[in-house]
Amino acid sequence: MTTTQDGFERRSVIAGLGLGGLAASTALAGQAQATPAGAGADAKLRFGSRKVGDVTVFYREAGRPDAPVLLLLHGFPTAGHMFRDLIPLLADRYRVIAPDLAGFGRTVAPPRGRFTYSFDALAEVVEGFVDALGLTRYALYVFDYGAPTGFRLAMAHPERVTAIISQNGNAYTEGFSTEWGPWEAYWRDPSAANREACRASLTDEAILFQYRHGAAEDRVSPDGYTLDMHYMRRPEAQEIQLDLILSYRTNVERYPEFQAYFRKHQPPLLAVWGRHDAFFIPPGAKAYARDLPKAEIHLIDAGHFALETHAAEIAVRIRDFLQRNGV
Structure with a gap:
């Protein structure tokens, strides 16, 4: 395991560049921003959809069709647009694909009466999407809800997974903060009152808190959280999210299975974690090392939505990690 508190792993990045401190941060950001310059049309975002049963999956992608695949799985309460800054920084070398999860x-x-909004269902749709695109090998980038979704996919097809990047994507109970109280109460007792108490997580104020907590406010674009607020106001959106909040208990129940997958298959894993996250705290990142001794773990000076403020640094870390692992 390699863990750093300041967001820089000197063995693999700074040592190679011969830089340190603020100069290293500037160089890392500059490298990430400059990399795709020669990629031309390959680095430009493309948009499409694929039919998976009754679900039409919308996705963003960039990169050559024959390039190694990086599959990006977003979290709550957002969508694939959270990767808008990251995708162009990696598309010169990778085929980067970011689907929007069902809901x-x-x-x-389909509406709730005709579709069960659960994490098993989210994973089944992603699996169908991957098959529809003909993807047989890919690295996974998992964040928040994307982690239990992606880990289900990895367990179903371990031979497909070339590497995992977990950005505040939890698989250990140590990763939970005290902010989970109302959700945990709902898991223990799915009463109408406990369901209603979770509705506070769906307000504009709660969404704004997720984006801004632990981050420099003047670096957080309003575009992401404004769009998420809009999505949350659509018909049935809040009820769908409350169904998924209840289903989240199945993720915790499956943590031992996820961990057994890590131990058995030993996928290369990079944890790049906003250490000021109010929900998934640093012990959750460090816990990966129990099952994956070679895990590379970095705590960066960011909040839950680390890509909003640190996309350039994260892109450099991903490129370095994947290339050293032959991806």
């Missing part, structure tokens, strides 16, 4: 963004799924 999120521009993916179109």
